[in-house]
Amino acid sequence: MSSPSTPRPAALIVRQASPPNLETPFHALDGRITPGESVYVRSHFPAPDLNAESWRLQLGGLVDSPLGLSLDDLRAMPAHTVAATMECAGNGRMYLSPRMPGVQWDLGAVGTAEWTGVLLRDVLERVGIRDGALEVVLEGADCGTLTDPGRTPGDIRYARSVPLAQAQDDVLLAYAMNGQPLTRDHGFPLRAVVPGWYGMAAVKWLTTLHVTDAPYQGFFQTVDYSFWQGRDGLSPQMVPMTAMQVKAQIARPAPHDTVTAGRPCEVVGAAWTGEGDVTRVEFSSDGGTSWADAELLDAPQAGVWRRWRYGWQTPGQPGTVTLMARATDSAGRRQEADHDAGRGGYMINFPLPITVYLRAEDS
Ligand SMILES: Nc1nc2c(c(=O)[nH]1)N[C@H]1C(S)=C(S)[C@@H](COP(=O)(O)O)O[C@H]1N2
C-alpha cells in the first residue's frame, strides 16, 4: 500500500531506445533499495539472448585447470547477497557545459540493488590461480563494431578487468537482483558486481573469465572509461576508471519543480561514495555560496548510499533558486566545486545545480 506522500514507482526514462539506455526517475527515490523495475539500464550493444541451459561461464588463462561452469554449477555454490549502489560513470552528463558526447543522463543513472550470486574468489579457487597472475578480465557476450574514435577490427565484446586483489575480495558474480533472476537488460544469466566501483566494471552477460599477467588494454578499459590523472609528479596519464567519487544528489524538489514561497519544504536525496562511508551531506539554496548540514537518514553500510533530508524554509519572495548538495566521506574526500576537465564526460561529482521556482503563497 502506498500513502499519498509515497512516490509512485515511475517508468524508466528512455534516453536511447536501441540499445536500451534507460534512466531511473530519481525524483521518485523512496526506499534505500531501488525497485527492480526502476533500476537504470546502460548497454553499449544490443542485449544478447542467452539460453540458460546451454550457457557456460568459461574460466581460462593463468589457471591450473580451465573450467566451464553452468548456471546450476554456480547455484550449487555458496550464495551471497550484497546490497550495492551502482552509478554509471556518465551519470549527470547533461549538467556539463560545454556538452560532452554520450548519453545525456540527468540524475538517474544510479541506483541501489540487492545482488545475489557467488563470490568471484570462490570461483577462482575452483580453477586455481597460477603465479604471475595480475588481473581477471571479465568478458560479456554482447558485441558490436565501433567507429568512434577509429574503427574496431570487426565486432568487439564488452569487457573490463579487475586487479587480482579486488577479484579475490568482494567481487560478486550475480544471477539475481532484488531476489529475482536477472532480467535480460541487466545481464541474464550472470553479471559481475564490483562494489564501490562505477558501473562500467559490472560486466553483464558474462561468458568468459580470463586470468592474465598483464594489464588489460581493451577498448572499454583504455579508449573508453579512462581518464587523465596526474600522478607521481608526472604530467597526466590515462588510467582506467575504478572507484566512485563521493556524491550527493537531490531527489526532491526535482529539477524545475515549483514550490511555494515562504513555506517549509522537505528536501530529500541520497549520497554515496566508492571508498568508506558518506559522513556528511550539506545543502545550499543559494547556488553554493552558503551551506547547512543535512540530516543523514540511513546508518552507514559499506557500498550503499545513505538517504538524507533537510528542512528548508523557502524564501518569502517568488523567483528562481539554485539548490545544491555536497557530500564528504570517511576517506576525507569532499565534492569539488568544479568538474575536473581530465575526466571528460565522466565521473561528474561537482555539486549539481538544481533550478527550482518559487511561486507566491496564494497563487
Ligand atoms: N556486457 C556489458 N556489461 C556492461 C555494460 C555493457 O554495455 N555490456 N555496460 C556497463 C555500464 S557502463 C554500466 S553503468 C552498467 C549498468 O548496469 P545495468 O544496465 O544493469 O544498470 O553495466 C555495465 N556492464
Ligand SMILES: [Mo]
Ligand atoms: Mo556506465
